[in-house]
Amino acid sequence: MKLFLAATLSVMAFTGFAAEQPKNIIMVVGDGMGPAYTTAYRYFADDRASAEIDWTVFDRHLKGMASTYPARVSGYVTDSAAGATALSSATKSYNGAIAVDVEKAPTPTVLEWAKQRGMKTGVAVTSQVNHATPASYAAHNEYRRNYDEIADSYFDDRVGEAFVLDVILGGGWEYFIREDRNLVEEFKAAGYQYVDDMAALSTLTPGKPVLGLFADTGMPWALDTPTKQRLPALTKAAVKQLENDNGFFLLVEGSQVDWAGHANDVASAMAEMHDLAMTLEYLESYVKQNPDTLVVVTADHSTGGFTIAANKDYRWEPDWLKNLKMSVESLAKALVKSDTPVAFIEENLGFALNEQEKATVNALQEADEKTWFKTVSHILDVRSNTGWTTSGHTAVDVQVFAMGKGSEVFKGHMDNTDISRHIFKMLGKTE
Incomplete structure (x- = not known):
């Protein structure tokens, strides 16, 4: 046209x-x-x-x-x-x-x-x-x-x-x-x-x-x-x-x-x-x-x-977002091939996972890229206390x-x- x-x-x-x-x-x-x-x-x-x-x-x-x-x-x-x-x-x-x-x-x-x-x-x-x-x-x-x-x-x-x-x-x-x-x-x-x-x-x-x-x-x-x-x-x-x-x-x-x-x-x-x-x-x-x-x-x-604080918790902590070595999308793509997902995530997010986060990551067997993306994004949302209402x-x-x-x-x-x-x-x- x-x-x-x-x-x-x-x-x-x-x-x-x-x-x-x-x-x-x-x-x-x-x-x-x-x-x-x-x-x-x-x-x-x-x-x-x-x-x-x-x-x-x-x-x-x-x-x-x-x-x-x-x-x-x-x-x-x-x-x-x-x-x-x-x-x-x-x-x-x-x-x-x-x-x-x-x-x-x-x-x-x-x-x-x-x-x-x-x-x-x-x-x-x-x-x-x-x-x-x-x-x-x-x-x-x-x-x-x-x-x-x-x-x-x-x-x-x-x-x-x-x-x-x-x-x-x-x-x-x-x-x-x-x-x-x-x-x-x-x-x-x-x-x-x-x-x-x-x-x-x-x-x-x-x-x-x-x-x-x-x-x-x-x-x-x-x-x-x-x-x-x-x-x-x-x-x-x-x-x-x-x-x-x-x-x-x-x-x-x-x-x-x-x-x-x-x-x-x-x-x-x-x-x-x-x-x-x-x-x-x-x-x-x-x-x-x-x-x-x-x-x-x-x-x-x-x-x-986008919501700055979620779940009735009066808190937003952006410091968890400051040390990523790559995007969550790239991280998710790499995790599909990773044999050590916990260590890989910790290295690229810039902080150690807690026991609950480690359990969630270790429970994923042969996860696809979309699942890894949602998992890592959820970790960052919970850490920072970020909310979303729509895509x-x-x-x-x-x-x-x-x-x-x-x-x-x-x-x-x-x-x-x-x-x-x-x-x-x-x-x-x-x-």
Whole structure:
């Protein structure tokens, strides 16, 4: 399903740049990051040696709250596609919609609007680059899981004569290197730099368009990367490539906060939050050096019904989550082949199991990966006293954070569509 916006954009009204128009706009989405996640991260990151609870980068830039419901046809609980469509195009749509309205007509996005204004554009995400959130800013499709079509549209569709995206960083080999089409080679032939190793980000020629893919689908968990971080590196590289006299629009997504929530995996949730927090700390310093930059941060929804304390026990102990050597998913895969599961779990969780935990582990004979995942996750939930109500999304409002030029307009309670409306106005769009 190919949908072109060049004609639509060309007939829509523009005004000149407003006085408070930021030169650069960076939109950050913590997918699945409801209020419990930012609160939990505060306690996870807290220095126990100090008398007071330390504020995080989220606390420093909190501006308000936003509702997340989709179009009426999908009820009150949004998926990531409808949520991102609201955030990108100020349009309420059905769950599964990629920047189309309920009639499946394309809706112009803030990223495309920025491109029409001569700004450079990019996405830097830890999911596949054609996943729901980045796709909803840079493509149009009736269904989020039409991954090949969405990847194709990144090359085939244009805003005017230009490619929609100057920078594309994240996962996605599976969708860009296929039997029927090799989009990597097509992008290279069109003048894009291509990298498939994170270390190669430092070798890129600044200012030149780039496609960087670093995994088959989503990137490895933060806990499975050497530095326990990867989004800061992607974001820094994207900013370096996009900087120019006309400014840029960049969509950054901490994609796997959501995936950890779906899996009810508190250890990965906190590691993904740390990855995102380190990204925001970099952007905080960038805004100080470039005060004409606006950074807006929010979530599309909350995931998992994450509860900080469970079972009527007034306790949450995140220290048990701080010394993992690998993700619970990777640990579960390795345990299928382990002859000494207790010792292996203790080594990789960073603490000794108690007698009850040892008995539970030793009782598992030839357990599969799913069973091991549930067992280890349960140990961490009990130790930290973490609760979950669902493996899906919830309908709670989410927080809105902002820093830099124009950030004051995001104060108070708003709808998720108001976020993109404010950005559209900053980009000179009239109603």
